[in-house]
Amino acid sequence: MLSILIPTYNYNASELVKSMLALARTENVDAEVIVGDDGSTRETAWMDELCTPEPVGVPVRTLKGSRPNPYGLEPEPLRVLRAPQNIGRSAIRNRLAEAARGEWLLFVDCDARMSPDFSLRRYLAATEHSAVVSGGLCNPSEKPVPGCELRWYYERAAEPLFAAERLNRMENIPFRTFSFIIRRDLFLSVRFDETIRNYGYEDVLFGIELERIGHKPYYIDNPLINGDIEPNAVYLAKAEEAMRTLQSIPGGLHGHSLVENTALRMRRFHLDGLIVLLYRILCKRLRKNLLGSHPNLRFFAFYKLGYLLSIRNPRP
Numbered sequence: 001m002l003s004i005l006i007p008t009y010n011y012n013a014s015e016l017v018k019s020m021l022a023l024a025r026t027e028n029v030d031a032e033v034i035v036g037d038d039g040s041t042r043e044t045a046w047m048d049e050l051c052t053p054e055p056v057g058v059p060v061r062t063l064k065g066s067r068p069n070p071y072g073l074e075p076e077p078l079r080v081l082r083a084p085q086n087i088g089r090s091a092i093r094n095r096l097a098e099a100a101r102g103e104w105l106l107f108v109d110c111d112a113r114m115s116p117d118f119s120l121r122r123y124l125a126a127t128e129h130s131a132v133v134s135g136g137l138c139n140p141s142e143k144p145v146p147g148c149e150l151r152w153y154y155e156r157a158a159e160p161l162f163a164a165e166r167l168n169r170m171e172n173i174p175f176r177t178f179s180f181i182i183r184r185d186l187f188l189s190v191r192f193d194e195t196i197r198n199y200g201y202e203d204v205l206f207g208i209e210l211e212r213i214g215h216k217p218y219y220i221d222n223p224l225i226n227g228d229i230e231p232n233a234v235y236l237a238k239a240e241e242a243m244r245t246l247q248s249i250p251g252g253l254h255g256h257s258l259v260e261n262t263a264l265r266m267r268r269f270h271l272d273g274l275i276v277l278l279y280r281i282l283c284k285r286l287r288k289n290l291l292g293s294h295p296n297l298r299f300f301a302f303y304k305l306g307y308l309l310s311i312r313n314p315r316p
Contacts, residue, residue, distance in 0.1 A: 175207020200242025279306025
């Protein structure tokens with residue numbers, strides 16, 4: 001059995017659930033879908049419509065024969081697990097894996113959308129190459145509504161860097177968990193680091209641990225669509241949160257993070273103080289550009305570097 005695991009927080013993922021259940025039926029894949037709600041404070045009604053939510057940590061069981069789901073796709077099992085409060089991005093993923101019944105776990109971010117070529121069978125076939133496989137993501141081809149340009153420009157520029165053929169030739173790839181399949185016993189032997197509660201780098205740490213024990217991820221072209229291109233201010237705040245998360249990781253992520261590598265290089269050449277000074281002088285101008293309709297990605301890279309170094313070198 002394949003367990004499709006969808007962690008969510010304050011996000012309506014009903015269309016994704018519907019698409020995954022329908023695709024499992026079309027491809028004749030024995031699959032269950034489990035939604036893991038991380039203590040959402042809004043956007044919760046859709047989960048109540050799917051089935052009766054259960055608290056995180058309940059014994060594994062199927063919902064076959066229980067209240068019919070609204071999509072008429074019964075016999076596929078469907079569960080919704082609800083955490084009573086926010087337990088963090090890592091912890092909710094671990095709880096989902098514990099609740100799963102399948103030998104294989106397919107983690108999918110809640111803001112994913114089905115692409116025409118996405119296939120569950122393609123994922124399962126690729127497990128012949130590795131016990132962990134990443135299918136990647138793609139982004140909307142059309143420019144988003146005004147005010148959401150920063151994430152769209154950034155992700156579109158990064159797409160060629162995450163082509164499967166390129167990643168399979170490289171080492172020390174920052175692992176991304178937007179969509180990946182992994183053998184359940186392997187996942188439970190590694191797990192996400194639950195000390196990482198906030199946004200950023202829990203996926204990179206997970207990938208590092210996988211490679212440490214000899215399980216390099218295998219990459220294929222089986223993308224889902226990134227369906228949540230956030231407003232510029234929201235994405236910039238998430239980038240700052242990611243830098244704070246990076247700062248909190250003992251020993252850092254040298255060799256696995258471009259901004260970390262650059263920060264260490266600046267420190268080695270005693271340029272970190274200068275970068276912080278320039279960042280503080282230019283911060284307002286950088287933010288104005290990044291929150292505008294034509295954000296400069298080089299400014300964005302400098303902003304993240306300056307932000308990281310500024311929290312490592314606070315004002316006296």
